[in-house]
Amino acid sequence: MTYLLYVFLLGFLLTAVIGFLASWFDRKLTARLQYRIGPPLLQPLYDFLKLLEKETLIPKASSQFTFVSAPLVGLISAITVSAILWASNMDPQKTFIGDLIVVIYLFLVPSISIVLGGFASGNPLASLGASRELKLLLSYELPFILAILVAVIKSDFSLRLGEILLAQAKNGMVAVSWSGGLAMLIAVICMQGKLALVPFDTPEAETEIAHGVMIEYSGALLAAYHLMKNMMLFALPFFIIIVYLGGLKVKGLPLLYGMLEYVGLVAFLTLIRNTNPRFRTEQVLKFFWGPVTMLAAVAVGLALGDY
Amino acid sequence: MVLGQEIFHVDALALTTGACIVFFAGLTLLYSWKFALGSGGRLGYNLYLLLSLVAALGVVLTKNLVILLVCWGLSGVFLYLLIGYGTKERTPATAKKAFIIIGGTDAFMMLGVVLIGQISDSFNMGHLRLSLAEPSALFAFLCLLMGVLAKAGMVPFHTWVPDTAEDAPTPVTAFLPAAVDKVLGVYLLARMVLDLFLMTPGMNAVLLTLGAVTIASAGLMMLRQQDFKRLLAFCAISQAGYVLLGIGTGHPLGIAGGLFHMVNHAIYKSCLFFYGGAVEQRVQTTNLDRMGGLARPMPMIFTGFLIGSLAVSGIPPLNGFVSKWMIYQGIVEVGREGGGLWVLWLAVAMFGSALTLAGMMKTVHAIFLGQPGPDLPVATGHHKSTPWPLWFPPLLLTALSILFGIWAYDLPLKHLIFPILQQTPISLDIWQPTLATVLILTALGGGIMFYFLSRWSKTLRQTEVFIGGETLDAVPGMRVSGSAFYDSVQELPVYRAFFTLAGRSDPYEVSAQFVTRLCGPLKNMHSGILSTYLSWCLMGMGVLFIVLLLR
Structure with a gap:
């Protein structure tokens, strides 16, 4: 029962609140970069509530059940992964074996839910968008795994988030080394892909395929997707903070550092997305499988050489 | 006891694999009951199924290497006969190819068995633990390994599997290449690693590398397939790579993971082939381009296929995730001992899941979701x-x-897998996905609620899809089938180079070319002209005379 409370309070409520704030920050910063004033603090929440009230359209497509469940399953997996991350951050001693692998796989589920929802809508544009989401997933997954393996090597070959945190508490952050810094940079670039932000927003590409995977979604179901994306906007940077920056300390001054790290990561994502054009699908593939994977391999090599 | 020798011996490994074999044979017999077969009698078909069950059981239950070899060979023969029940034009050629690859490697296995007999003075598979430092033992190991790779469909002897999947009847594919042949191959590999030989780190590295190559190359091949049975076959090959990877780690956790993955793989791959066969019976095609939108007429088969696809991609909380997780742990344990290659193996293994996911999602879209195929009779609902x-x-x-x-821990691992290793390599604090499962079920429940609400609620409305104001009937060219999802991946120079290499390295084609070249001069001598033959005869006689004279 306490575990359920943990999932609800930290995994869902806190993550959602921070996600909404991050989404506001992202929009505000974007507006300032474009010399606009930008939305008020609660705008993401207003948007969410408004969507909940709106009429929900369900296309007469191949599988309506898949269409309506996909956003909910995606949301649930975002909650689960946030709960696991919070649990290991709060109590590194008590994590389970190999939770790193569980987290990596759970991070795939929101993408899968978006893909399946797009597939099920029966819209050709959504199918195209979903196929692009899959190609995006194929492209960032390889360097992302290599970048995480750097942290695994640095923390004495452990696939346990708790031990990665404890090793960092003892030896200093992973990011403060040549290999760790490089790996973190790669992980942040892959995170940009995982969040499907510009320049990797091929699955949605408003100007070509009119939001692609999301094209048929409206009302409450779209609200669920937005909530999921906002939560991922917290969960993914949080994961990077845990793996490379020693986790969030929740007491005293270190909390401020942790928050600064998080805000810095979100600001970095926002800056990238506002200063770049969208890649074409094959450019995304070439970019991730080419230079990024090479760099990731270099980072792994450096880590094995103890740099 | 026969002829003063103990022939049959049942231990935990034999029990687990034997139970698997019997279980899948039963399911296949049931499935084949209503499956429309092509030519040939049903009696013969069922007989061959049962006989291959007996042969497979013979392999796993015997203690004698010669008996094992005989049953192993027989199971290949029955595979050949069963493939023959396919109705495609290429079926005979495919059956021949499978038979030659498996039979050819069986010959090497025979050599390996003889060598083991030479070294240990008996053909009993007790706890031999032959050292691989000895060249003859190493050679015997490699010979047996060839048999394992061919039977289980692993690179480089995997090429018979996709052809078989395409041309054999679907239940046969679901039974032999997808389940029982894999189980047999892995069984022998586990015997070799656990009992027959004492593994060295070098040999383990060979196994791990083979496994990684298998995962990556079959995963990449999956992306470009147009026929879903062929695609599933490449998926099966890719999964066999994980088993090789797990057993190759030499760490108890990795070996347990490999064996568990073998069981899991047999479960979901047979399952996918069975569902695929049901679809095939309904729409009379296996071409991904021509299908689509079948989730509406076949909702249950769609759900099952989707769960199978997610399980094979290793999505938690399904079974594929647990075994992959154990294999990854095993690889990291190898990493502790030094060397840098393990990063490569681990990264390839984890990336392989993404490849599998991409391939399976493409299949799910092309068969069940997206827009209905233009010439599918089933889409109308009648x-x-x-x-x-x-x-x-x-x-x-x-x-x-x-x-x-x-x-995973309470059911299969505790009762089927850990007894084989006679130890429990993981403690209890592994991930318990019960809570996550409850949450997912809640989400699905919410989905069901939503779905039924949409029938009468005012804020929910059913609409046609919006494609910029066009309709699919007016512009049928806008249909996206899914078979072309990864064209932009295929256009990459790296992928094209890989594909050319893969096309050239089929051992069947390579050896066929070699044999053709070898026989070319002999063939040319047979010109059919009498005078030429006569002159050959005279020359031969002349040589004979000279030899006899000089003696």
Whole structure:
């Protein structure tokens, strides 16, 4: 029962609140970069509530059940992964074996839910968008795994988030080394892909395929997707903070550092997305499988050489 | 006891693999009952199925290497005969190819068995633990390994599997290459690693590298397939790579993971082939381009296929995730001992899941979701339903795949896998996915609620899809089938180079070319002209005379 409370309070409520704030920050910063004033603090929440009230359209497509469940399953997996991350951050001693692998796989589920929802809508544009989401997933997954393996090597070959945190508490952050810094940079670039932000927003590409995977979604179901994306906007940077920056300390001054790290990561994502054009699908593939994977391999090599 | 020798011996490994074999044979017999076969009698078909069950059981239950070899060979023969029940034009050629690859490697196995007999003075598979430092033992190991790779469909002897999947009847594919042949191959590999030989780190590295190559190359091949049975076959090859990877680690956790993955793989791959066969019976095609939108007429088969696809991609909390997780742990344990290659193996293994996911999602879209194919009679909704023997066996397997995922430790690991190793390599504080499962079920419940609300609620409305104001009927060219999802991947120079290499390295084609070249001069001598033959005869006689004279 306490575990359920943990999932609800930290995994869902806190993550959602921070996600909404991050989404506001992202929009505000974007507006300032474009010399606009930008939305008020609660705008993401207003948007969410408004969507909940709106009429929900369900296309007469191949599988309506898949269409309506996909956003909910995606949301649930975002909650689960946030709960696991919070649990290991709060109590590194008590994590389970190999939770790193569980987290990596759970991070795939929101993408899968978006893909399946797009597939099920029966819209050709959504199918195209979903196929692009899959190609995006194929492209960032390889360097992302290599970048995480750097942290695994640095923390004495452990696939346990708790031990990665404890090793960092003892030896200093992973990011403060040549290999760790490089790996973190790669992980942040892959995170940009995982969040499907510009320049990797091929699955949605408003100007070509009119939001692609999301094209048929409206009302409450779209609200669920937005909530999921906002939560991922917290969960993914949080994961990077845990793996490379020693986790969030929740007491005293270190909390401020942790928050600064998080805000810095979100600001970095926002800056990238506002200063770049969208890649074409094959450019995304070439970019991730080419230079990024090479760099990731270099980072792994450096880590094995103890740099 | 026969002829003063103990022939049959049942231990935990034999028990687990034997139980698997019997279980899948039963399901396949049930499934085949209503499956429309091509030519040939049903009696012969069922007989061959049962005989291959007996042969497979013979392999796993015997203690004698010679008996094992005989049963192993027989199972290849029955595979050949069963493939022959396919109705495609290429079926005979495919059966021949499978038979030659498996039979050819059997010959090497025979050599290996003889060598083991030479070294240890008996053909009993007790706890031999031959040292691989000895060249003859190493050679015997490699010979047996060839048999394992061919039977289990691993690179480089995997090429018979996709052809068989395409041209053999679907239940045969689901039974032999997808389940029992894999189980047999892995059984022998486990015997070799656990009992027959004392593994060295070098040999383990060979196994791990083979496994990684298998995962990556088959995963990449999956992306470009147009026929879903062929695609599933490449998926099966890729999964066999994980088993090789797990057993190659030499660490108890990795070996347990490999064996568990073998069981899991047999479960979901048979399941996917069974569901695929039901679809095939309904729409009379396996071409991904021509299908689409079948989730509406076949909702249950769609759900099962989707769960199977997610399980094979290793999505938690399904069974594929648990075994992959154990294999990854095993690889990291190898990493502790030094060297940098393990990073490569681990990264390839984890990336392989993404490849599998991409390939399976493409299949799910092309068969069940997206827009209905233009010439599918089934899309209209007027058709006869699928008979129960075609959906019940895979449904059972789907249930197993969920159960083995959620209660992995309590059900399969404790009772089937750990007894083989005679130890428990993981402690209890592994991930218990019960809570996550409950949450996912809640989400699905919410989905069901939403779905029924949409029938009468005012804030929910059913609409046609919006494609910029066009309709699919008016512009049918806008249909996206899914078979071309990864064209931009295929256009990459790296992928094209890989594909050319893969096309050239089929051992069957290579040896066929070699044999053709070798026989070319002999063939040319047979010109059919009498005078030429006579002059050859005279020359031969002349040589004979000279030899006899000089003696």
